[in-house]
Amino acid sequence: MKINLKNGIDKLLFGMKQNDVIALYGKPTKQYKDEDENVVFLFNEPKLRLTFYMEEDFKLGYIIGSDADLEVLETKVMGREIADVKKDLVAKGLTKWTEEEFDTFENSFNEDNWMILQSEFGHVVKVEVGAIINDKDEFDWKFKK
Numbered sequence: 057m058k059i060n061l062k063n064g065i066d067k068l069l070f071g072m073k074q075n076d077v078i079a080l081y082g083k084p085t086k087q088y089k090d091e092d093e094n095v096v097f098l099f100n101e102p103k104l105r106l107t108f109y110m111e112e113d114f115k116l117g118y119i120i121g122s123d124a125d126l127e128v129l130e131t132k133v134m135g136r137e138i139a140d141v142k143k144d145l146v147a148k149g150l151t152k153w154t155e156e157e158f159d160t161f162e163n164s165f166n167e168d169n170w171m172i173l174q175s176e177f178g179h180v181v182k183v184e185v186g187a188i189i190n191d192k193d194e195f196d197w198k199f200k201k
Contacts (some may be wrong), residue, residue: 067098070187071197138175
């Protein structure tokens, strides 16, 4: 499953509405509202969590994935050592990373592409990608209906 930097994952594009996603993937395994009243879809297969922002007319703005086949720039990421993944991605142009640690987890954040590689015990366990905010301080929605 391909992570399309700044755009989404697989067939999912930032800016899609809930019905657009359901048309592609069917009904989610679980659906709920978070503390900010955003709608969250969980899909057990293909291991995705999608957040539709309430303040943006419920457009898809954030995706978390942990599918074993996730790849960035043709580089498999899940289950691999974070140092090796980052080395491969640096060679492909993703050079700026900010590190943050909490509990047993480490986040490696690439702000240019709004992507977090989360690792635990040195191995990537989750990838998070968010919609990009443009120069006008607005979301750069990729989905055009």
